[in-house]
Amino acid sequence: MTSTISAAGTTIRIADTGPTPDLLAVAGDADARVVEVGPTGVPALEPLVTVTAGGETAFHADCSTQELETIVESAADGSAVRAGDPDALADHEPERAGMPPVDLPGLDVGSRHVLRGAGWRNPTDPADHDAAGGFDMSDATAVRDTAAIITGRGWGDLCQDEPLAATWETAQDADGDPLVVVNAHGNPTDALLLATAPFEVLDGATAAARAVGADSVIVYASSADDRAAETMRAAAGNHPDTAVAVDIVTGPAAHRAGEPTMALEAIEGNHRLEARVRPPGPESVGLHGQPTLVHTARTLAQLAVALRDGDETDTRLVTVEGDVAAPATVELPESATLSSAVDAVTVDGAFKAACVGGRFGGLTANLDIGVDPSSLTAADLGTEGTVQVLAEERCVLEFVGKRTQFAADENCGRCVPCREGTTQLAGLLRDIYDGTYAPSDIEELVRVMDGSSICAFGVEAGRPARTAIAEFESELRAHADGHCPANSCPAPAEVT
């Protein structure tokens, strides 16, 4: 595949989450370089066709084959970029290595650093990545210095919300050869990065490997994310740094399989997934007993970008989903608030609340909360990097009940506070429908699950219930009195 960045002439990029054979066939007739660039993070715009010539790019959102035919014909006339009535135009420096700022919903939010190549560069072409300043070979000291600042992102990261460096030191000092595991399981943003910017992730992983003296990187993805695993496999095959071996392993799609120690169990091929007891953690005794760094794709991409740019612009990748027209992943500065993330999408109906921070995030009606981890933690919200929007007609009790039942069904079954606690918690929530609302019982149980579970699954499973009591008590209490304020729960059956 031709390099897109150094190319003179016209470049047509086709960005989509899925494959686009029809568009590629049409674009094949164009007198231009055609590149399939992977997803943008904003599926509502996709397929997104961009036409770049010189310092100008035209954007065609939700592009049909007919529309592309028009664009291709016009490009052949030499009338170039503005042909075909584009949805937006952007001026930029001619050989731009990343998506330029553009006035399209979802792409006009925040600033793209980690996501700069997403939907713009050929994900599997090392020349593109190289031209964009990739394959950074910062020395181990520089990498460790940056790792002292970058904090781990997502529940699949061993250093969630903690700087990476201390864990790395433990791994270096432990017995055995260290390994690096890239955990891309369990969060849409991690899968997105594998599918659209695998070299950014590999840059971070190989930098971490250099810093701790590891010669092997294992990329772990869900078997449900074919595109992510395939793209990463292709990118790893093209990777010029042969000093570090890269393997791609997929594990079961179950949510718990994203937990760091269960990820190791899945990679080792255990037929049953169960969290490992800690301490010692995987940084001392991890994959096959070797000291292992487990970081999410987000963490490692962030590390790579920070190393290359040499600045400390910390951004957060946030995926907004739920009662929205289409989900979107946006990159925000840490100074931004949750409301700017929600602004990137179209809410179906009136906004009521958001579940912030993953499957077991916290509930809030207030979006004027920073996306940085300390603000989120202070508000008892999660830092997983997801915002689940709940529209007005969504019942909070039903939502929390379903999350809790999910936890009861999907936990690994190892520890009592999680296995039995989630079951009892679901029961206590169900009791509200029968008129028994016992907030102190719920709080006591959630406190114990939080304090004594083996892994983050059990620690976080009670957060939806806890935050619902704190933020939506009147709505819960109303159910105990026999009615649902959102009018969504079925009326209790008349007992005669």
Added chain:
Amino acid sequence: MSSDHTHDEAPPLTEEIAPGTAADPAVGGPDRATVTVDGTSVTVEPGATLLDAVEAVETDDYVPALCSYDRQEIGPRSECRTCMVETDADGIVPACSHPAEDGATVSTDAEAAAEARDVNLDLVLSNHNLRCTTCGKNGRCELQDAAIEQEVEEPRYGVLDDRDEYEPIDDTSSFIQIDRNKCILCNRCVEACNDVQVEGVLRMEGSGQDTRIGFQSDAETMEDSTCVSCGHCATVCPTGSLVENGIEDATTIPLPGFTQKNSIGKAIESSGKSKGPMTPKKRATEHESDPATNGSAPNTPTIADRASDDESNAEDATDDWAGFDGGEWP
């Protein structure tokens, strides 16, 4: 034993064993450590956990440590979390699997730790049927002991009392009865079977509320499993979940017409077609070797037999035994 076996060619004993449990790291502190528990200083050996220190002193509060066994190669599983204690360095931690590090300070009566032990014990009881009067382990049950010691009068989440949710008693084996309604999933039996006896019969299976003790051979019942009836699982079981046949009623309170079986309501009975301590799969293995030249008892499979265990031969061999339905050994 069969002469065509050489030990050199046999795979490691544990290679095929799939207990369904995580590959836990070794826990315990690296060095000899002096730990302060409730104000009392105690020194423990390398490899010790905080529970070793807690058990060495008179503590302010009772620490049940229900699932802990910590003998032979069994545990710590750190599953029940009824051994939570508060430490200065790490907050509340499970004593059974937390390394005893020099200078650590432990408090058993800290509010959060006491609450966690109390709630977690009640959570264990919430999934136990608590029919102590018909249980053969009545009076020698570690769960019962812990509940009495902890002064549990009315577990806050109740007990498993919905008979529709009971699992049938597995009474198919001539030697060991399984009542999963009393199982607290402490995993001792699985470790005794796999790590101590190296038999590879039992495993942990399922997830969430479906987590249960099952068989690595995918058998449904003890009778159809590859169990060799060594009895170690029953020895280590803290409750009445695994008991030796013949003493399953040993300590029940005699109430006429009221037994453990009819209190559960359902039981899977032995088919009667296979008797004796060896189950079809292992019998097949035994059949491969020639009993005539075999000096050892026919019901004693050896390490080499296990290593050569071959599913494909199992059926044929079982057929050879099909006519054998007596209660004695040939």
